[in-house]
Amino acid sequence: MESERRHSLLCAWLPWVFPGLLLLLWVMVSETGLVPEYLLPSPTAIGRAGYHYIFGRIGDAPYAGRFLKDLSASMFRVGCGFCCAVAIGLPLGIISGRVTAVRLLMGNSVNALRAVPGISLLPLAMVWFGIGIKTTVFLVAMAAFFPIYLNTAAGARQVDPLLLQAGAMLGVGRWRSAFGILIPAAMSHIITGLRLGLGIAWAYLVLGELSGVPDGLGAIIMDARMLGRTDIIIVGIIIIAVVGRATDRTLCSCLRLCFRSAHRMA
Amino acid sequence: MKSQASVIPITRSSRHGETILEVNSLRKVFPAGRSFLTVLADVSFNVARGEFICLLGRSGCGKSTLLKVLAGFIPPTSGTVFLHGRQVAKPSPDRCVVFQEDALFPWLTVRENVAFGLKGKGLERRAVEQEVDGFLALVGLNDFADYLPRQLSGGMKQRVALARVLILRPEVLLMDEPFASLDALTREEMQNHLLMLWERFGHTVLFVTHDVHEAVTLADRVLVMNRALGTIHEELEIHLPRQCRRDHDEFLRYTRRLIKVLRECP
Numbered sequence: 001m002e003s004e005r006r007h008s009l010l011c012a013w014l015p016w017v018f019p020g021l022l023l024l025l026w027v028m029v030s031e032t033g034l035v036p037e038y039l040l041p042s043p044t045a046i047g048r049a050g051y052h053y054i055f056g057r058i059g060d061a062p063y064a065g066r067f068l069k070d071l072s073a074s075m076f077r078v079g080c081g082f083c084c085a086v087a088i089g090l091p092l093g094i095i096s097g098r099v100t101a102v103r104l105l106m107g108n109s110v111n112a113l114r115a116v117p118g119i120s121l122l123p124l125a126m127v128w129f130g131i132g133i134k135t136t137v138f139l140v141a142m143a144a145f146f147p148i149y150l151n152t153a154a155g156a157r158q159v160d161p162l163l164l165q166a167g168a169m170l171g172v173g174r175w176r177s178a179f180g181i182l183i184p185a186a187m188s189h190i191i192t193g194l195r196l197g198l199g200i201a202w203a204y205l206v207l208g209e210l211s212g213v214p215d216g217l218g219a220i221i222m223d224a225r226m227l228g229r230t231d232i233i234i235v236g237i238i239i240i241a242v243v244g245r246a247t248d249r250t251l252c253s254c255l256r257l258c259f260r261s262a263h264r265m266a
Numbered sequence: 267m268k269s270q271a272s273v274i275p276i277t278r279s280s281r282h283g284e285t286i287l288e289v290n291s292l293r294k295v296f297p298a299g300r301s302f303l304t305v306l307a308d309v310s311f312n313v314a315r316g317e318f319i320c321l322l323g324r325s326g327c328g329k330s331t332l333l334k335v336l337a338g339f340i341p342p343t344s345g346t347v348f349l350h351g352r353q354v355a356k357p358s359p360d361r362c363v364v365f366q367e368d369a370l371f372p373w374l375t376v377r378e379n380v381a382f383g384l385k386g387k388g389l390e391r392r393a394v395e396q397e398v399d400g401f402l403a404l405v406g407l408n409d410f411a412d413y414l415p416r417q418l419s420g421g422m423k424q425r426v427a428l429a430r431v432l433i434l435r436p437e438v439l440l441m442d443e444p445f446a447s448l449d450a451l452t453r454e455e456m457q458n459h460l461l462m463l464w465e466r467f468g469h470t471v472l473f474v475t476h477d478v479h480e481a482v483t484l485a486d487r488v489l490v491m492n493r494a495l496g497t498i499h500e501e502l503e504i505h506l507p508r509q510c511r512r513d514h515d516e517f518l519r520y521t522r523r524l525i526k527v528l529r530e531c532p
Binding site for chain 1: 337339357363371372373374382383434
């Protein structure tokens, strides 16, 4: 009993050790004046800037009251891009994991495209789609596609043929075999792909918003750099980290809620 | 308990009835590098309804390949298999397989695994539940209905695998060394259990094994396979009473005979 309690306590606290240490180090650095304020503002300054940004009313301070608009704009872009990547990457991954011809067909193109850094696609996307939501969604979708596609394909490929044979012998048709056996059996790989995809989607969101859109979490970071507001840059970074982690948790919970296989095997 | 058991209609085994399964000059060749590997050269035999056949042979003699062809998992190079006068081409619930590894769906509970083959057949939910409960009682796993396969022992998993296929009332039960990975005591229990179920349902069984004692314990007829030639080397009928076969004086004579045959054929 006692050891179990200690174990659950440990599980609850352990993830906060590094953030805590980092904060402590930061406080020490800014208190001693080792790093000047314009390079790394103190945590209290960041807290104040963050408070104004999130809870302040428009006009109170620069950037005040923009938070909800920025957050919803960014969430919408990430959501659209991620959904596009899932809609294409998931079915394509499953097919290429099971059909050798499709895998060979896709092999060169996917792996060559994967080697292209996203930043080199930015100018092209701006030429194609102009400045705005389309460019960001395109970049996010491009980036999220690869982990989703590759992990799904690997998962589908590694499914134990015995399970599919067992399904066939139990009289299961093609569709039920795909949705009732193949996808649940590949679920842990699919979850990994989706989580990696969502993570990279946030990374590319900032890149997409650097192109000069007026709102969004990436946009205020860029804007703050122009105005030399290091505190707002850091606030933006922290918000993206927190929101990114929150969406990751939400994704996992949704998958666990919707799929028995995600719930029982992960 | 009684009401559950009465759901299952009892079909008495009418052993040595008409021929149900006809295997005609079956040949299976696998490509091996630049040459070919002939696993089955010319295999022919008939099986009567309700008969218990053991396919005995050293490892690598093609007995599992033969079973896979009969199940419809792989096509023969030439030759035909007829069940009830209809040629066998694809896996189907009338020829169910119990694999050496359990091949249960790890994301489904015991109950859901057993019900898997009944889903999508337009049966009422209540009827399916009753049927599943009846078969779980039959294999003695009522108390484990909501467990996941990974929480069960090897013997229990194989009992789930048995229930999962017996619920479909297959004409022929194909078993590929199902008890090979169990400890000696559990194996004996499972053999007794299998015989009990066989007497009750009267399905035809083809049981692959490399264990001479197992073959003599279970079979009406033992087919010994020849590894070098890829044929059936000898056929031996076991004329022993089903009760307490292992303790019978003649048991040893049969096993010696089979061991001798196995030594003779390379």
